[in-house]
Amino acid sequence: MNSLVMFLIVGLVAGWLAGQIMKGKGFGLVGNLIVGVIGAFIGGYVFDAVGIASYGMIGAIIAALVGAVILLWVISLVKK
Numbered sequence: 001m002n003s004l005v006m007f008l009i010v011g012l013v014a015g016w017l018a019g020q021i022m023k024g025k026g027f028g029l030v031g032n033l034i035v036g037v038i039g040a041f042i043g044g045y046v047f048d049a050v051g052i053a054s055y056g057m058i059g060a061i062i063a064a065l066v067g068a069v070i071l072l073w074v075i076s077l078v079k080k
Contacts, residue, residue, distance in 0.1 A: 010057070011036030014043075014064030021065075022072045039068025046070065 012029075015036030019027070027035060043063035047054055054063045 006057070007037070007040070008033065010060045010064050011040055013061055014039055014068045017061075017065050018068035018072050021069055022076070035068050035071055036064055039066075039071050040064035041067065042070055043067025 012033045013036065015027075015032030015034070018035060018039060019032055040060070040063065043066045046066060047063050054060060
């Protein structure tokens with residue numbers, strides 16, 4: 001239960017930060033949570049593929065943030 005709450009907090013923070021970085025392309029509280037959680041998976045995959053290790057809460061947020069930014073960028077390409 002505790003790790004699920006931490007995963008959701010990481011996803012929410014990463015989704016919100018990605019929305020700010022991508023100039024307001026966020027999707028509200030629930031949408032940012034979903035973007036952050038999906039971004040965590042994408043970021044973990046990208047970090048593994050490149051050979052970057054992330055540790056602790058800050059590392060998880062950074063990996064999820066990178067993944068969420070990539071996800072928002074792809075969504076913005078598809079919307080055009």
